[in-house]
Amino acid sequence: MSYDKSVGISSGQADGVGSVALMTSPGSPGVCFMHSNRWLKPGLMSLAGVAAILCLPGCPPRGVTPANDNEGGTGRPIPIRLAVAAETFTLTEPGQAVQLTVESVSSDGSRNDVTDAASGTTYHTTSEGVVTVSDDGLVTAAGEGQTTVLVVNAGLSARRRVTVDFADDAVVRLEVAPATVTFTDPDDTVQLAVTGVRNDGGSENLTSAAAGTTYQSSSTSVVTVSNGGLLRPVADGVAEVVVRNANLAFTVDVTVRFGDAPPPGSRLIALSVTPAQFTFTATGQTQQLEVLGTFEFEDAGGQTQRVTVDVTSPADGTTYRSSAPGVATVDVRGLVAVALTTGAGSAVITVENDGVQATARVTVSIPPNNGGGGGGGGGGGGGGGEDILLGWSLRPLPDPRNSHAMAYDAARRQTVLFGGYGTRILGGTWTWDGSGDWRLAQDEGRLDAPSPRYSHAMAYDSVREVVVLFGGTNGTTRNGETWEWNGAAWIQRIVDSPGEVSSHAMAYDAGRGVTVLFGGSDSDNNLRGQTWEWDGASWSRRDDKGEGPAPRIQSAMTYDAAAGMVILFGGDTETEFAQGEGGGDEGVLNDTWGWDGQTWTLLDDGQSKDAPSPRKGHSLCYDAELERVILHGGGNGESDTRTWQWDGTSWQPLIGPTPGARTSTAMVYDASRRTAVLFGGFDGDDDGEVWELASGRWSLRTDSIRPTPRHLHAMTFDAVRGRTVLFGGSDGEPDGETWEYDGRLWALRSVGGPSPRVSSAMTFDTSRQACVLVGGQNNILEGDAWTWNGARWTQLPAAGPSGRHGHALAYDAARDEIVLFGGYDGQYDGETWVLRGDQWTLVSTTGPVPRIKHAMVYDAERARVVLYGGFNGRDLGDTWIWDGQSWTEVAVAGPPVRSGHSLVYDSVRRVSLAFGGRTLGVPSNQTWMWNGQAWTAFSFTGPSGRYDHGFAYDVFRATGVLFGGFNGPVLDDTWEVTGPR
Structure with missing residues (x-):
C-alpha cells in the first residue's frame, strides 16, 4: 500500500469550496480538506471567519487489505x-x-x-x-x-x-367546463371550454388549438376528442381527457353509458336504497348500498310510463353523504364503513340524484376495548341521554433549539428535555414517551426549577430514579447548580459543586452507580480537563493524577454497558471558542476515551482510518440491543451527516438515510422501546425535529413547525382528506397563510389564494368536497368566496353578500347549502344568506338581532343549524335554531353572554360544544355542551381563557381541535378535546 505524500486540488476541482489542500502521507488516517468557513454559536459565539479542517476516513476498515490499482494508488475512495x-x-x-x-x-x-x-x-x-x-x-x-x-x-x-x-399576467391554472361528462346517447357531443386564470385574477379563453391547448383521451375506444376539444362517445366505459396548455393540465372525467339508462326525456321521481337500515357491530365492517331510481316518461302513444333503473354509480349522478362521519363514512360509490373503534352511535346516509333524495340509517354498537378511557370532568346528557365524558389536552411542541440536554428516565419510560437556545434562552421541562406527543411537564419561569439555560448536561441515575442536571449558562454567567428531577418536580441539591461550568459532558456509570462529569468551560473562560463524580450526596474529583483527555468543551459521553466504562468522544480544545469569538477548528478532536472509575484509557487516538472526523457539538448514546455506542451530528466547520457506531474497538458508519447534518443536538436511548431518540440541534437554523433510530433505521417522528401566534383566523375540518384547515388571522398584521393539521403535525400548505385577512368565516361543504371561505377584513371589507380542495384555492364567481367581517358560516348537510348570518358591513348586520351551488340567495325572514362574533354549527342529529351569542354593542347570550326556512329562538338558560367564542358539532356524542369567548371583557375558559334541548357546563379544566381563536371538529379522530386566540398575548397553542367513543 502506498500513498502520494501530497496532492493539490484547485478550488474548481473542489466544487467551489474555496482554497483547498488535500494532504496524505504513508499510513495517514484519511484525507483532510482545509477551507474557509463560518461558524455560529447563538448567544456564545459571533460569526467569524475561521479555518476548518474536515478529516475524512478514506481507507478500508481495520483488518481489510485494500485493493491497489495498477499504478499503486491511494486506496479505495469513499x-x-x-x-x-x-x-x-x-x-x-x-x-x-x-x-x-x-x-x-x-x-x-x-x-x-x-x-x-x-x-x-x-x-x-x-x-x-x-x-x-x-x-x-x-x-x-x-x-x-x-x-x-x-x-x-x-x-x-x-x-x-x-x-x-x-408574474402577474402568468396563467396559473386551467379551468375546464364541464369538468365531468356523462354520455347516454351515441349521437351526443360535448364541447369543452378552457379558461386560463391569471395570477392577477384575470382570465383568458384558451379553448382553441391556436392558443396552445392540446387534448388527449386516455381511451379512444370510449371517447374521442378533437383538436378543438369536442368530445364524441364511442362505447360504454370510463375515460379521462387530459387538457394541457404550456405546463398546466386539467383532467376531465368522462363516462359513457348507452345500456341501462332511463329513456330520453324521462324524469326521476323517486329513489330507493337497499338496505334501508343496518347495524355495524365490529370495526372494519362495510356495507355497499344499492340505489334504484324510478323514472317517469311518456311513450309514443302519450301514455305515462314508469321504469326502474339502477343508479348506484356516481356516473349516474348519484351522490352520498353521511350525517356523522365520525360514526360511519360513505364514499362516492356508496360503500359505507364504520368509523368508530368503540362505543355506540348512528348516522343517516343521504342519497341524492337530480334533487331527489332517499336515506339509509346505520347504527353502530361496538363493545368497548378494556373499558375505554376518559378525560376528567363530565356532565349533562348526550343525544341518547348517556353521560358525556370529555377532557382537554394540550398538544404542545418544544420550540426549535440547540445546546439543550436530554436524559432517558427509565422508571417512567420517557425522555426528559430541559433548556436550550432558540429564539431566546429556554427553560421548561418536556417529556417524550414515543407516542407521538410531547408533554410539557413543567413550564419555565418557576422559582422551584432550574432557570432558563443552555450548554448544561443531564444524566439519569437509575439507582435513585432521578434525572441529574448540572451547570450551563444564560449567555452572561455560568452556573454551578445541581438539580434532580423525580418525574414530578425539580429539587435543588445544595452541595459543594465542581464549579460554574458550561459545555461539559456528563454520563451515568450504571456499573458503579455514579454520574460522571468531564471538561467544560469555567467562569474565567478557561477550558477544564477535570473528572468529577456525583453519588447522589456529594461531588468528588477523581482525576488527581492529571492523566486523561485534554481539557475541552462540547465533547459527548455515554456509558458502554458491554465494556463497563464511560465513553468520551471528540470536543474542542480552543479557548477562543469559550471566550465567544467563534473559535478555531484546529483544536477540534476525534479521539475516543474510556473511563472505568479509576483511570482514563485512550481507546482510539483519531488517527485510525475508520474514525469519525474531528467534531464538537455531537451527541452519543448507548444502544443496548446492538451493544454499540451511537454517534450523530457535530461539526468541524462542516457538519457530518452520517451516523456512527462504536463496537468497543473501532468506529463504523451506519448505512442509510440519517437526520442530516446538525450540531449542538441531544440524543438518548429509550430502553423500553429499544430506540435512540434525537431532538433538535442547529443546521443553519434551530431545529425542532424528533428522529428515532430503531433496528438501524432512522425515522422522522415529529416536527416543531406550527402556525405563528394568531387570532381572528378561520378554521374548519376537511372531512374528505382528514385535515383541520386554518386560514388567515393576525398577530399585528393580517395573514394569508393556509395551514393544515393531521392530528400530529402542522404543515404550511399555501401562501397564495385569498388576500391576507382577519375575521373571515370558513366551513366544509360535503357536496363540493372542499372548504368554503367567505369575507373578512384587511384594509377593506371583503365579500369574496373561495374554495380550498387541499391543493389550491379557487374563487367562486357568484356575487353574494356585501363585504363583511365577524359573520358566521355553517354547512347544512340536510339541505346541501351553506348558511351565512350576520357580520359587520359598515353596521351590524342581521341578514341570512344561503349558498346553493354557486348561487347566493338572501332569505327574507325574521331572526336574531344583527351581530358579529357569534358562532354557528350544523347539528347533524337534529338537522338544524345552531347559533349562539355574539356582540352588537353588548355581549349576547341567546340561542337560535335554523331549520332551512326560518329562525326560532330557544328560550333556555345557557352560558353567560359572550362573543368571540367557537362552536363545533361532536358527531360521536351528538352534541355541540362551545368554548371560550369574551364575557363582559373577560376571556372565558369555559366549555359548554348543547344537546338540542339544554346547555350544560363542563367542570374540567382546559385551555386558558381566550377569544377569537379557531375551533374545528376532526371527525376522523372524534376530536375537537383548537388553535390560538387572544387573552392579552396572541397565542399559538394547539389543544384537543375528546373522550371515550
Missing part, C-alpha cells in the same frame, strides 16, 4: 458529500420544472451520478403546495412561496432553496 445542480433557483411559471442533477463526490475527487431513485437517492420538500419533487429529482412549481428541497443519499445530504414567484 463518498464525502453530495454536489447538486441546480443551485438556489426561482420558478416563474406554474408547472415549470427544473431537473436536479446529483453527484456523489468521493475523497479522491471522483464523481458518480446518483440522480435517479435507482441510485438510492431520495428527495423531500418542506411544502408540496409550493413545489413537487419526483422520485428522480424533477422539481415542479405548484404555487407561489419558498421551500427547501432536501436530497439524501447513503447518509449524505444537501439542500437547495427554491422560490416560486409567478
Whole structure:
C-alpha cells in the first residue's frame, strides 16, 4: 500500500469550496480538506471567519487489505458529500420544472451520478403546495412561496432553496367546463371550454388549438376528442381527457353509458336504497348500498310510463353523504364503513340524484376495548341521554433549539428535555414517551426549577430514579447548580459543586452507580480537563493524577454497558471558542476515551482510518440491543451527516438515510422501546425535529413547525382528506397563510389564494368536497368566496353578500347549502344568506338581532343549524335554531353572554360544544355542551381563557381541535378535546 505524500486540488476541482489542500502521507488516517468557513454559536459565539479542517476516513476498515490499482494508488475512495445542480433557483411559471442533477463526490475527487431513485437517492420538500419533487429529482412549481428541497443519499445530504414567484399576467391554472361528462346517447357531443386564470385574477379563453391547448383521451375506444376539444362517445366505459396548455393540465372525467339508462326525456321521481337500515357491530365492517331510481316518461302513444333503473354509480349522478362521519363514512360509490373503534352511535346516509333524495340509517354498537378511557370532568346528557365524558389536552411542541440536554428516565419510560437556545434562552421541562406527543411537564419561569439555560448536561441515575442536571449558562454567567428531577418536580441539591461550568459532558456509570462529569468551560473562560463524580450526596474529583483527555468543551459521553466504562468522544480544545469569538477548528478532536472509575484509557487516538472526523457539538448514546455506542451530528466547520457506531474497538458508519447534518443536538436511548431518540440541534437554523433510530433505521417522528401566534383566523375540518384547515388571522398584521393539521403535525400548505385577512368565516361543504371561505377584513371589507380542495384555492364567481367581517358560516348537510348570518358591513348586520351551488340567495325572514362574533354549527342529529351569542354593542347570550326556512329562538338558560367564542358539532356524542369567548371583557375558559334541548357546563379544566381563536371538529379522530386566540398575548397553542367513543 502506498500513498502520494501530497496532492493539490484547485478550488474548481473542489466544487467551489474555496482554497483547498488535500494532504496524505504513508499510513495517514484519511484525507483532510482545509477551507474557509463560518461558524455560529447563538448567544456564545459571533460569526467569524475561521479555518476548518474536515478529516475524512478514506481507507478500508481495520483488518481489510485494500485493493491497489495498477499504478499503486491511494486506496479505495469513499463518498464525502453530495454536489447538486441546480443551485438556489426561482420558478416563474406554474408547472415549470427544473431537473436536479446529483453527484456523489468521493475523497479522491471522483464523481458518480446518483440522480435517479435507482441510485438510492431520495428527495423531500418542506411544502408540496409550493413545489413537487419526483422520485428522480424533477422539481415542479405548484404555487407561489419558498421551500427547501432536501436530497439524501447513503447518509449524505444537501439542500437547495427554491422560490416560486409567478408574474402577474402568468396563467396559473386551467379551468375546464364541464369538468365531468356523462354520455347516454351515441349521437351526443360535448364541447369543452378552457379558461386560463391569471395570477392577477384575470382570465383568458384558451379553448382553441391556436392558443396552445392540446387534448388527449386516455381511451379512444370510449371517447374521442378533437383538436378543438369536442368530445364524441364511442362505447360504454370510463375515460379521462387530459387538457394541457404550456405546463398546466386539467383532467376531465368522462363516462359513457348507452345500456341501462332511463329513456330520453324521462324524469326521476323517486329513489330507493337497499338496505334501508343496518347495524355495524365490529370495526372494519362495510356495507355497499344499492340505489334504484324510478323514472317517469311518456311513450309514443302519450301514455305515462314508469321504469326502474339502477343508479348506484356516481356516473349516474348519484351522490352520498353521511350525517356523522365520525360514526360511519360513505364514499362516492356508496360503500359505507364504520368509523368508530368503540362505543355506540348512528348516522343517516343521504342519497341524492337530480334533487331527489332517499336515506339509509346505520347504527353502530361496538363493545368497548378494556373499558375505554376518559378525560376528567363530565356532565349533562348526550343525544341518547348517556353521560358525556370529555377532557382537554394540550398538544404542545418544544420550540426549535440547540445546546439543550436530554436524559432517558427509565422508571417512567420517557425522555426528559430541559433548556436550550432558540429564539431566546429556554427553560421548561418536556417529556417524550414515543407516542407521538410531547408533554410539557413543567413550564419555565418557576422559582422551584432550574432557570432558563443552555450548554448544561443531564444524566439519569437509575439507582435513585432521578434525572441529574448540572451547570450551563444564560449567555452572561455560568452556573454551578445541581438539580434532580423525580418525574414530578425539580429539587435543588445544595452541595459543594465542581464549579460554574458550561459545555461539559456528563454520563451515568450504571456499573458503579455514579454520574460522571468531564471538561467544560469555567467562569474565567478557561477550558477544564477535570473528572468529577456525583453519588447522589456529594461531588468528588477523581482525576488527581492529571492523566486523561485534554481539557475541552462540547465533547459527548455515554456509558458502554458491554465494556463497563464511560465513553468520551471528540470536543474542542480552543479557548477562543469559550471566550465567544467563534473559535478555531484546529483544536477540534476525534479521539475516543474510556473511563472505568479509576483511570482514563485512550481507546482510539483519531488517527485510525475508520474514525469519525474531528467534531464538537455531537451527541452519543448507548444502544443496548446492538451493544454499540451511537454517534450523530457535530461539526468541524462542516457538519457530518452520517451516523456512527462504536463496537468497543473501532468506529463504523451506519448505512442509510440519517437526520442530516446538525450540531449542538441531544440524543438518548429509550430502553423500553429499544430506540435512540434525537431532538433538535442547529443546521443553519434551530431545529425542532424528533428522529428515532430503531433496528438501524432512522425515522422522522415529529416536527416543531406550527402556525405563528394568531387570532381572528378561520378554521374548519376537511372531512374528505382528514385535515383541520386554518386560514388567515393576525398577530399585528393580517395573514394569508393556509395551514393544515393531521392530528400530529402542522404543515404550511399555501401562501397564495385569498388576500391576507382577519375575521373571515370558513366551513366544509360535503357536496363540493372542499372548504368554503367567505369575507373578512384587511384594509377593506371583503365579500369574496373561495374554495380550498387541499391543493389550491379557487374563487367562486357568484356575487353574494356585501363585504363583511365577524359573520358566521355553517354547512347544512340536510339541505346541501351553506348558511351565512350576520357580520359587520359598515353596521351590524342581521341578514341570512344561503349558498346553493354557486348561487347566493338572501332569505327574507325574521331572526336574531344583527351581530358579529357569534358562532354557528350544523347539528347533524337534529338537522338544524345552531347559533349562539355574539356582540352588537353588548355581549349576547341567546340561542337560535335554523331549520332551512326560518329562525326560532330557544328560550333556555345557557352560558353567560359572550362573543368571540367557537362552536363545533361532536358527531360521536351528538352534541355541540362551545368554548371560550369574551364575557363582559373577560376571556372565558369555559366549555359548554348543547344537546338540542339544554346547555350544560363542563367542570374540567382546559385551555386558558381566550377569544377569537379557531375551533374545528376532526371527525376522523372524534376530536375537537383548537388553535390560538387572544387573552392579552396572541397565542399559538394547539389543544384537543375528546373522550371515550
